[in-house]
Amino acid sequence: MAETNKLTIKEWAEEDRPREKMLMKGVSALSDAELLAILFRSGNSNETAVELSRRVLQKADNDLNKLARFTVHDLVNDFRGIGETKAVTLIAALELGRRRKESGVAERKKITSSHDAFEIFSPIFADLSHEETWALLLDRSNSVISPIQVSKGGITGTVVDVRLILREAINRYATGIILAHNHPSGNNKPSQQDIQITRKLKDAAQVMDIVLLDHLILCAQSYYSFADEGSL
Structure with a gap:
């Protein structure tokens, strides 16, 4: 059986690499998996950062709200290639997103219902x-x-x-x-x-x-x- 050579992210076309893609096309052009890959920076010996990110999202049913409920323990123990640093980085990013959504929502809003x-x-x-x-x-x-x-x-x-x-x-x-x-x-x-x-x-x-x-x-x-x- 012929050996399949798997490309690393560095070997992808420049417009397909998450960081380069963001710089070229803007952050809105990236998928959720690509955004996670930027946070993770690397995958493991069998998966690129993007592939690892896709698997993490699948575990959360592709629901960012469910992903935000994952703990450091969940991420480190369930996914090879995610150590404490990557887990903490992801959780911190999700918390910033939550706080951004929260901030300003209540500002002088009038409650009618x-x-x-x-x-x-x-x-x-x-x-x-x-x-x-x-x-x-x-x-x-x-x-x-x-x-x-x-x-x-x-x-x-x-x-x-x-x-x-x-x-x-x-x-x-x-x-x-x-x-x-x-x-x-x-x-x-x-x-x-x-x-x-x-x-x-x-x-x-x-x-x-x-x-x-x-x-x-x-x-x-x-x-x-x-x-x-x-x-x-």
Whole structure:
């Protein structure tokens, strides 16, 4: 059987090499695999950086949101040719992308529906495998003052301190609050604990002339709204 000579990336035509292709045609001309290959810089003895990148993407069902949930341990142990440095580089790049998407989204946006709030919270919770609770502080016109992280917990729950939320709301002169947390399980129905904390925050906020406008439970691309369901 004739031996098949495999070309390395350096032997590819210049316009097909990821770095050169980006310089010649612009970053938008690159596929996801080619962008990953630039981060990885090299592959392994059997795969080019692009081929390794394609395999990583296949493992994530070609979904960058799923890829962002991979840990350093996942990448290092599942893919030959990916060491700690490559794994950390990839995760850092994905985190920068998430922060870019998040930054500016909430800037003075006026909230007129639960979906408006969902659009702000969605990038915050998108890649989390644990539960977090955030609050959106609003002014009298329901424009966003700022989102704040309230708590960070495990896979099944988190502890919410009502006093912390109200302190931040008072310090920032907020008159409205929208609470939100994620359910990594994928079930966006409220638990008894979710119902209790909603009532507790609503009652405590009223004393301060602050209105709890909604409480969202996010799961991937879906959410539960206490306000929409008439549970406030």
